[in-house]
Amino acid sequence: MFSRGNRGNTLHGILLIALFSFSAFYIAEIPFVKSLSFSPLIVGIILGMIYANSLRNRxxxxxxxxxxFCTKQVLRAGIVLYGFRLTLxxxxxxxxxxxxxxTIVVAGTIFLGIWLGRLLKIDKDTALMTSTGSAICGAAAVLGAExxxxxxxxxxxxxVSTVVIFGTISMFLYPIMYRAGLLDGLSDMGVAIYTGSTLHEVAHVAGAGNAMDPTDALGIAGPATITKMIxxxxxxPVLVIMSFALAGRKRVDAEGRPVKSKIAIPWFAFGFIGIICLNSLLQYLTGAETVKDIPLNGAIEYIDTFMLTMAMTALGTDTSIDKFKQAGAKPFVLAFLLYIWLVGGGYLLTKYLVPALA
Incomplete structure (x- = not known):
């Protein structure tokens, strides 16, 4: 990839994605886009998809x-650095x-998604990726599973498209449910845990939490975000288990011959955990009250977001309308059914388990 004869062309491809990513950061700061809590990652994949359906052939x-390179090496490095946003x-x-x-929501969503995918006769990879995104942290989880x-x-x-759509709906739906009294069966901590354990993106949780509790006086906004980060x-661990589970799956090569998959240990997942532990140590040594107060954390988070935006944009450039048509409506039906489980099942879990475990 970076051989002497091909180095310049490879850099041209990386610089093209970087240019789109800078544009995504700029667009994400536009007030209307910001009000929708569309992160640069989401804007990046949209820009990539626009490019894929217009100038991609040129x-x-x-x-x-x-x-x-952006969809693989840059992506994995970005997932590792994502650990700087978390502490034990x-x-x-x-x-x-x-x-x-x-734990119940993550495991239940993935297994339910795989089962529903079989009933709907959806491609196994699409069903697994959609389920993982709905179960854990939206676009970042999909990128990690790729x-x-x-x-x-x-x-x-x-x-990614499915989790963005339903996550955005939730960001507006949950505050409406809260104000309408539909969540009165939960305590303030219960509302926080329910929000953090069922919404898709971290940005969606932050948006919904702040809408319900702008000053965090009720203890909803902060704990909701923390629940989400857990x-x-x-x-x-999900990626490690997934790697072993997929090891025996049979694939075919370009000539249609069966090829047995090997165990692909996601070393970047261990790097992710290692960074979380390092970040926890740094918080202790520096006496920082929150993650944001750890020295250089803000700069690292910015760099990490840019790297993940590059990965999302690069994936978008390989996504044309024809491929969406080929996939059909079934992936969105699957995401909708998982969404019903998250909203309804998550509420019941929170209502009965939080008082029992508190």
Whole structure:
């Protein structure tokens, strides 16, 4: 990829994705886009998809390795650096109820998604990616699963699209439910855990939490985000289990001959956990009250967001309308059914388990 004869073309592909990513950061700061809580990652994949359906055929094929580099190496490095947003202290702050409910929601969503995928006769990779995104942390989880599942780029983009749509709906729905009294059966901590354990993206949880509790006086906004970050932590063990589960799956090569998959240990997942532990140590040594107060944390988070935006944009450039048509409406039906489970099942879990575990 970076051989002497191909180095320049590869860099051209990377620079093209970087240019789109800078644009995504700029667009994400536009007030209207910001009000929708669309992160640069989401804007990036949209820009990539626009490019895929307009000027993609004019891209020199020699630039493609640079784009592939963004969807693999840059992506994995971004997932590792994502650990700087988390500390082990956050787990202790919300306690056992959040951990238990997060675990049930994550495991239940993935298994339910796989089962529903079979009933709907959806491609296994698409069903697994959609389920993982709904279960853990939206687009970031889909990106993390992509190197393990090893599916085509357009399937990743389809999975991202589903979690973005339903996560955005939830961001507006949950505050409406709260104000309408539909969540009166939950305590303030219960509302926080329910929000953090069932919404898709971290940005969606932050948006919904702030809408219900702008000053965090009720203890909803903060604990909701922490509950969500515990879910994010579960990405690493899920990827390891997924890697072993997919090891025996049979695939076919370009000539149609069966090829047995090997165990692909997601080392970046261990790096993710290692960074969380390092970040926890840094918080202790520096005496920082929150993750945001740890020295250089803000700069690292910005760099990480840019790297993940590059990965999302690169995936978008491989996603044309024809591929969405080929996938059909079934992935969105699957995402909708999982959404019903998250909203309804998550509420019942929170209502009965939080008082029992508190």
């Amino acid at each position: 891209l020199p094929e020699t630039w493609v390795p640079g784009i592939k 202290t956050q787990v202790a702050e919300v306690g056992l109820p959040a951990v238990v409910i997060d 190197p393990v599942v090893k599916c085509e780029g357009h399937k990743t983009a389809i999975a 879910r994010v932590m579960m990405l690493a």
